[in-house]
Amino acid sequence: MRSDATRNREAILRAVEELLAAGESVSLDRVAEAAGVGKGTVFRRFGSRTGLFQELLAERAERLAARIAAEDPALPARERLFGFLDELADLAGRNIALFAAHERACAEDKYADPTYLRWHTHVTALIAEARPDRDAGFLAHTVLASFDGELVRHLGVDRLKRSVRELAAALTA
Amino acid sequence: MRSDATRNREAILRAVEELLAAGESVSLDRVAEAAGVGKGTVFRRFGSRTGLFQELLAERAERLAARIAAEDPALPARERLFGFLDELADLAGRNIALFAAHERACAEDKYADPTYLRWHTHVTALIAEARPDRDAGFLAHTVLASFDGELVRHLGVDRLKRSVRELAAALTA
DNA sequence: CTTCAAACGGACTGTCGGTCCGCTTGATAG
């Protein structure tokens, strides 16, 4: 990738963050303007609105990916699940607007988003390990649905954390 | 309401159903055209795209509302919950496209939709009755999230029913 | 310095939700 391309990529992602943080509408025209690039550049780099939000989410979720990789496999699956969901709740709490925008942008076929897929695979594995008799794939979707942007906004992070833990406990009891 | 208004209201709702069933894009221009009315009429009657889908969902959910009203309060809350969710799964299965479109249209503040609200209130009450120690309001959102249009499409009604019952059982055990 | 693929930018397009306003019509009163 050429150096100007790298620089612009970064500028665009930062511009989206700014607009999200400011609570303003995040149209791609505005993103391009705020980033000081042309609209074509946004599309060249990210392909579509969906791609843009997917990449931004992926970037913000790196810590979480690292955590998955670093998990101690000796720990019981339940504990690992609790830890993962706790960290995910933190991420959601810190990025409510991004979560909401991402959900909106990926509504069409949201189960194809790489980040969501990674989370789902992980949670499915943990539930399956704790309770092989249950439909782990389905329950993982259910658990992850708790992190819907609007819902997080409604509940607040504290209640979310408490309730998600309760949910996870019930599902792996 | 004037007789022509009633007739048009019906024509519009039926037109939406047709388009949904045909899997075509449901823009309000197309709805108006298919219904044989002007676009202004659609907005006069339903206020917005969101209102249109809310009303259509409300209409389709009437059976379910009747069921809630007719529930035998002597039955244990768990049983009533299972029964309600089973019927909701049927409704979702029969109206996948509508569920998806409704979610899309109501994404902004979906917790304000009257039909969703009614379901949520009901499920919350049932869970609270079965397990007063749990966060019933949160868990109700979780349970209802299982009926996301895309998810229903992915899983199919049979697996959905089975898994939702498993979920409800775990939450009220 | 030359070369050129990669990258750029912003005008342009098509679509869509929503508004506006002059025209039409169902219902009611006389």
Place this chain on the structure above:
DNA sequence: CTATCAAGCGGACCGACAGTCCGTTTGAAG
């Protein structure tokens, strides 16, 4: 049956937005 007029109608119009196109610029390799 006719007059009246608010309720209703329709479709041209608007602004916003995602996505495309293409002539121009530029980083970097040789």
